[in-house]
Amino acid sequence: MAIIKHAARQTLGQLIGANNPVVTVPDDSQRQYAWSKKEVDTYWEDIQKFRIARETGKESASEYFIGPIVTITDEHVKSRSLLDGQQRLTTSTILIAVIRDILWRMGSPEARATANNMQRDYIARKAGRREPMEYFLVLSLFDRDFFRDFVQDWSETSGSARGAEESKRPSHKLIREAYLNFESKISNALSVFPDEDSRLDWLDSLYECLIKGLVFVEIQTPTSSDANEVFETINSRGKDLSTVDLVRNFLMEKSREEASKQRVNDTWRVLLDNFEKREEIERFLRHFWVARHGDVKSHSLYATIRGELSAEFSRIPQTYSPKVFAAELESASLRYVDLIHCSTGIEDFDRALLDIKALSADALHPLLLAASERNDYTQLQELIEACLSYYVRWTVIGERESTALEENIFGVAKEFSGGAGCSSIMRRVCGWIPDNDTFKSAFEEASLSKGSQARHILEKIEAHMRSKAGVDELVVAGPGKVRVDNIYPQQPEADLRLDEHDAWVHRLGNLTLLSGRKNPSIVNQAYPEKSQSYAESAFLVSTSTGIERLWDSGSGRWSTRGIRARQFEMAKMAVEVWPEASHWS
Known part of the structure; x- marks a missing residue:
C-alpha cells in the first residue's frame, strides 16, 4: 500500500512560482505533454465559466477544483517531483505565458510591467545578473528544452521567448498548438473592448482566476514507489x-x-x-x-x-x-x-x-x-x-x-x-x-459505404483494366483530385428515387471514379445530364464498364438491373485482382 505523507489544498499560485519549491517532472517517470486541442478547449471553457461565476462575488464560486496532483516531496518540502498533474500545470503555465505576451504587445508601461511581473513570479526568473535562470516548472527530458525555448526563456527587453525550432515530436507540436490556441481565444475576447483599460481589466480577471482561483489537492508521498502506486491508481480510473x-x-x-x-x-x-x-x-x-x-x-x-x-x-x-x-x-x-x-x-x-x-x-x-x-x-x-x-x-x-x-x-x-x-x-x-466462387458471389452483392475502401477497390479494378488493355498506367491523384461517384445519386430527384434506395446507392455496380470536385448542379441529376462526365473521364472504369446500362432510356428511370449487370462484370475482374490461394501454389 502506498504511503501518503500529506494531502493539502493548493492554489496554482502556491504550486508554481517564485516563493515555492520548484516543481520538477523527473526523467525516470511521467509522460511528455499530451493535451490536444480537445483537452485545451475544455480547459479554456471551464476557466471562462469559472471566471464569469467568480465575478458574481459568491463565495461558492470563489474557487475551481481542477483535480489532484501527486508529488514526491522531501522532508523539508524544499523540492517536489511531479508524478501526476503535469498536463494541467504545463497548460496553466502556457496560458500565463500567452497573457504575458499579449500584455507586452499592448505596449503601455503598465501592461509591460505586469507582463514582467508575471514572468518573474510564475514562469522563471534570475536571482542576479550572473545567476542561472530559475524555472518554476521543469519538464522531463523529452520536453524540457523545447518548453524553455518556446515559453520560459523570455526577455524583458524584447518581450519574446528565445524561440524554438519546429520539432517533429508530437508533444512539442502540441505545446505550440496550445499556445496558439490560447492566443487566438484571448485575442478574440479582447477584440470587443473599446480601450486598453477594459482589456487590462479582463486580462487581470483571467490572471487572478488562474493564480488564486484554480485549486488542486497535492498528495505528497515520500518515495517514488509510493508516488507511482498513487499515480497508477488515479489514472486507472480515467483517461x-x-x-x-x-x-x-x-x-x-x-x-x-x-x-x-x-x-x-x-x-x-x-x-x-x-x-x-x-x-x-x-x-x-x-x-x-x-x-x-x-x-x-x-x-x-x-x-x-x-x-x-x-x-x-x-x-x-x-x-x-x-x-x-x-x-x-x-x-x-x-x-x-x-x-x-x-x-x-x-x-x-x-x-x-x-x-x-x-x-x-x-x-x-x-x-x-x-x-x-x-x-x-x-x-x-x-x-x-x-x-x-x-x-x-x-x-x-x-x-x-x-x-x-x-x-x-x-x-x-x-x-x-x-x-x-x-x-x-x-x-x-x-x-x-475464400475461394473464387465464394468471393465472386459476395462481390456481386457487395455495397461499400466507406469512401476510402470503395475508392481503393475501384482504383485496383482500374489498374487491372489498363493492364489488360495494354494502355499506359494512369497515376491516380490524391483524394482531393479523384472521387468516388454514385452514378444513381445519393439524393436523386423525388420522382426518380428507387423504392429500395438504401440497398442500391452504395452497390459497387453503382460506383465509379471521376476527376475533380463534385459539380453540385449535376451530381444528383438523371443520367442524361451526367452522361458526358462519364464519357469524357480518363478512367476506364467509367468509360468501359457499361455505365449506360444503369439508365433505362425507354422508361426514363434508373435501372437496378443495370447496376446488377455492371457489378457482375466487375466481379469477374475482381477474382483476378485479388487472387485465390492457388495463385501462390
Whole structure:
C-alpha cells in the first residue's frame, strides 16, 4: 500500500512560482505533454465559466477544483517531483505565458510591467545578473528544452521567448498548438473592448482566476514507489495516462541500474521522434506485444504487459531485463515506422503497404512486424499479397466477422516470432482465403459505404483494366483530385428515387471514379445530364464498364438491373485482382 505523507489544498499560485519549491517532472517517470486541442478547449471553457461565476462575488464560486496532483516531496518540502498533474500545470503555465505576451504587445508601461511581473513570479526568473535562470516548472527530458525555448526563456527587453525550432515530436507540436490556441481565444475576447483599460481589466480577471482561483489537492508521498502506486491508481480510473506512459513508468521502476534507465529513456526518445502521433505509438505497442504473444485488447494491454514482464524480470538469475525489452522495442519500432509509412524502399512491397493503408487493414501489421524481424522485405512479397487477398475477400467484400481474421493473423504472427518459417505461415494464410466462387458471389452483392475502401477497390479494378488493355498506367491523384461517384445519386430527384434506395446507392455496380470536385448542379441529376462526365473521364472504369446500362432510356428511370449487370462484370475482374490461394501454389 502506498504511503501518503500529506494531502493539502493548493492554489496554482502556491504550486508554481517564485516563493515555492520548484516543481520538477523527473526523467525516470511521467509522460511528455499530451493535451490536444480537445483537452485545451475544455480547459479554456471551464476557466471562462469559472471566471464569469467568480465575478458574481459568491463565495461558492470563489474557487475551481481542477483535480489532484501527486508529488514526491522531501522532508523539508524544499523540492517536489511531479508524478501526476503535469498536463494541467504545463497548460496553466502556457496560458500565463500567452497573457504575458499579449500584455507586452499592448505596449503601455503598465501592461509591460505586469507582463514582467508575471514572468518573474510564475514562469522563471534570475536571482542576479550572473545567476542561472530559475524555472518554476521543469519538464522531463523529452520536453524540457523545447518548453524553455518556446515559453520560459523570455526577455524583458524584447518581450519574446528565445524561440524554438519546429520539432517533429508530437508533444512539442502540441505545446505550440496550445499556445496558439490560447492566443487566438484571448485575442478574440479582447477584440470587443473599446480601450486598453477594459482589456487590462479582463486580462487581470483571467490572471487572478488562474493564480488564486484554480485549486488542486497535492498528495505528497515520500518515495517514488509510493508516488507511482498513487499515480497508477488515479489514472486507472480515467483517461489521463496512456498505456505507453504506464509501460515506461513500469520499466523505469524495474530498472536496477542507471544504464538500464538510460536505455529505456533512449528508446522513448526514438519512439517520440519517429512517430508523428501519440496514437501511432499506442498502436505500435499493442502490435509489438501481439506479434510476440498473440491477441490482447487495448484496455487490458498494460495489465498484461506488467504481469508477464514482472514474472520475467523476477526470475533468478535474471535472463530478461527492462534493458533488453527496451532494446527490442526500439528495434521493432523502426521497422513498424517503415510499415505504416510505406517506406521500406522496396517498390512492390511499399505499394502493397499503401494498399493496407487505403483499406485501413491495420490488423495485418503485427504479422508483417513479426515476419520482418528475420526476413528481408523482398522475401515477404507473396505473404503481403496473400494477406491483402485474404483481407479483401474476407472482410471488405465478404463482410465476415473481422475478429476471426484478427485471431488468425495474430496467431500466426506469434508463431512467426516463435521461429516458424515463411513458407509454413504462407500456407496457413492461403488456407483462409475464400475461394473464387465464394468471393465472386459476395462481390456481386457487395455495397461499400466507406469512401476510402470503395475508392481503393475501384482504383485496383482500374489498374487491372489498363493492364489488360495494354494502355499506359494512369497515376491516380490524391483524394482531393479523384472521387468516388454514385452514378444513381445519393439524393436523386423525388420522382426518380428507387423504392429500395438504401440497398442500391452504395452497390459497387453503382460506383465509379471521376476527376475533380463534385459539380453540385449535376451530381444528383438523371443520367442524361451526367452522361458526358462519364464519357469524357480518363478512367476506364467509367468509360468501359457499361455505365449506360444503369439508365433505362425507354422508361426514363434508373435501372437496378443495370447496376446488377455492371457489378457482375466487375466481379469477374475482381477474382483476378485479388487472387485465390492457388495463385501462390
